[in-house]
Amino acid sequence: MNRDQRTDLALIRIVAAREVTRQLRNKAFWASVIVTAAMLCLSFSLTDVLKGDGESPPAVGVVGEGSTVAAALRPQVTVEKYTDTGTARTALRDEAVDAVVLRDGGVLVLRNLSAELGRTIQQAQQTAEQVERLKELGAAREETERAIVPPALRVSALDADAGVVQERTMTAGIGVFLLFTLMLISGLGIAQGVAEEKSSRIVEVLLAKVRAWHLLAGKIVGLGAAALVQIVLMMTAVLTAAIGFGVLKAPLNAVGTAANLLLWFVPGYVLFVTLYAVAGALVSRQEDVNHVIGPVNMLQMLSLAGPALAVRPAPDDALLTVVSMTPGLSWAAMPMRMAVTEVPWWQALAAFALMLLAIAALVRFGGRIYRGGLLRYGGIVKVGEALRGAAH
Template identity: 55%
Template sequence: MSVDVRTESVHVTTSPSTTTTPPRARTLALIRAVAGREISQQLRNKNFWSSLLATVMLAAISLGLTTLLDRDTEQPTVAVLAGQGALTEALRAQLPVTELPDAEAVRTAVREQKADVAIIGDEIVVLRKLPDDLGRTLADTFRTVTYQERLRALNAAPADIALPAMRVTALDADAARVQQRTITAGVAVIALVLLMFMAGLGIAQGVAEEKSSRIVELLLAKVTPRQLLIGKILGLGVAALVQISVMLGLALVGATVAGLFTAPAEILGTALNVLLWFIPGYLLFVTLYAVAGSLASRQEDVNHVTGPVSMIQMATTIGPILAITAPASPALAVVSMIPGLSWAAMPVRMAYSSVPFWQVAVALALTVAAVGVLLAIGSRVYTGGLLQYGGVIKVRQALRAARH
C-alpha cells in the first residue's frame, strides 16, 4: 500500500501539467508570491500605520494653521454710527461695514471685538492699535467724503464732485488657482520624498535582516535573486501607494471642506499627476535602497550603505524648490529632464505652467530607460551581494561574485 502511494505521488510531481508550465508564467507567479508576502508584512506592520497616522495628523495641523492664517488676512470689519450716509457708503465699497444706532453701541462692538475699528463722526475708535494700512484707508475715505460734501455746499456741478473710476485689468486672472496648484504639487512631492525615504530605508533593513539571518538562502532555493528583487519592489510599492493614497485623500478632502481650494477638480488632477510621476521615481530609488541593503552584512551597516542613496534622493527637492521660487528659470527645464530628478520637478512645473509635450515625453522616456538600466545592473549587484558576508560588500566585489 505504501509503495503504491509513493508511486502515485511521483506520478503527480512528474505530470505534464507541471513540467510543461511556461517559464514566463512561473516567473510571474514567483514574483507575485514575493510581492504578496511583502504587501502582507507591510500592511501588518504597526510602524507602517503609525507613520501614516503621524503624517495625517501633521497634515491636519498644517491645514488648521493655514486656515487660521487665512482668517488673520481677512478684511477688517468697521462699525459706523448711523446717520453718516456718504461715509458709510464709501467705506462699504472697500470694507465690511456694520451700521449701529448710537455711539455706545459702536464702542461696545469694538470692545467685544465684533468690529476691528469704529467710526463716530471724525473719530476713529480701536481696541488697542490702529494698523497703518487700515488707518490710511479710513483717512483717505474720510477726506474724500468731506471734500465732496464741501463741494456740494458750494453748489459745485455734479461732474466736479464725482470722482473718476479706474478700470481694473487682470494680467493673470488665474493667478490664485495657479498658486494653489503649484503649492499643492510642491508639498505633495516633498511629502512623497519623505515617505520614499522611509520605504527605501525599510526595504534596505529588510534585505539586510534576511541576509544576516540566512533567511535569504531559503528564499533563493525557490526564487532567483532578480525575481526576489522585483517582487520586493512591487510589493512595497503597492503598500506605499495605499499609504500615499489614504494620506492625499484625507488631505484633499480636509482642504476642500475647509474651503482652501477654489478649484478642487484642478487640485485633484494635480495630485494624480504627482502620483503618476512618483511611480518611476519610486522604482528608481527603492531599487537603489534594495541593492544597497544587499551590500550590508549586519543591520549596523545599513545606514552606511544607504547614505549615498539618501543624499541623491534629497537632491530631488531641488526641482520643487526651483519650481516654486523660480518657475521661469532655465535651470528648472534642465532639472525636469534629468532621470531621478524629473519625477519631482516635472509635476510641479506642469502645475505652474504648460510644458511642451516633447519635454514631458523625453523626461518620461529617459526615466523609464534609467529604471530599466538600473534594474539590469542593480539585479547583478543584488545577486552578488546577497550571499557575500563579512562587513560592507563593495559594488565591484558584488559584480564579480555575480559573474561566478
C-alpha cells in the first residue's frame, strides 16, 4: 500500500469514526435497539405461554384402584386416580382434572365434555373391555399390555424438513424486516447528515481537507458499522430469546440463515445508503430531504417483493429467480429464497457478483452526483446539474 492509499484509508477512517461516535452517543439509536429487541423477545415469550396452555394434555380422574381404563388412558392424557367418588368430585370442582371416569363407566364433568376428550375416554373404555376379555380368555400379560399400549406408528414423511424450513423462513422473514427497517433508519440518517453538512456549509471546510469520495465512503462505513452493532445486538437478543423460549427446534439452522442474511445485507446496505447519500447531496435545506429520498424509499420498498414471492405455496418459479438475482432486490430476495428452497449455487454467486458490479457502478456514478451536488445551492439540485457541476 503506497502513501496515498494509506492517507485515503486514514481519512475514511476519521470520517467514519465521527459517524460511529455520533450514532453511539445518540439516545435514539440505543432506544431503537432496546425497544425492537424487547418487542420481539416479548412476542416469543407470549407465543410460549399461549402454546403452553393450548398443548398441555388434559387430565382425567379415574375412580378405583387398578383400573384398566386408567392404564388405557395413560398414553393419551394425564391420569389421576381417586379411591372414592367424593374426592374425585372435589378435584373436578377444583379444576385439577377435566373429567372423572366413575367405577360404573360413567363420566363426570364440571360443565361439558370436549368432543376430543370424549372420544379418548370412549376408546380407552373399549380398550379396557377388550383387555378384560383377553384376560378372561387367558391371554399372556404381554398381549394384554400390547393391547393397552400399541406399538408406535412407523411414519414416513414426504417433506421431513418442513419444520426446519419453516423455522428458516421465519428467521429470514424477521431478519429481512429488521434489516429493512435499519436500512431505512440509516438511510434517512445519512441523507440528513449529508444535507446538514451541506446546509451548514461545513462541507466547504471538509472539501478543503478531504475529497468528496472520502466523505461518502467514510459515511457509508461509519453508519454501516453503527448499523452492524445494532443488527448484531438485536439478532443476538432475538435468537437467544427464540432458543430460550423453545420457538426454534433447530437453532443452528436459524443462526446459519441469519448469518447468510447478514452476508447479503452488507452489499444491499452499501447500495441503498449510497443512494440515500446522493439524494441528501441534492438538497440545500434539511427540510427538503423527505422530497428527494422518496424514490429511494420506493426502490427499497420494492426489495420486499422478493421475500413476499418466496413465501408463496410454490415459490420456485422464474419470477422469483429473476427478482432474487436483480441488484437492489437480491439482498432480501436471495437469502429468503435460500431459506425456503434449494437455490443452484451459480445463481447465488451470479446474484452476488451482479450486486457488487451494481455497487461499483453506483459508487462511481453516484459519487459524481454527490460531488457535484454538494456545492450547488438553491432548492433541489437536478441530477444533470449536479453531474455538470462535478465535471467542473
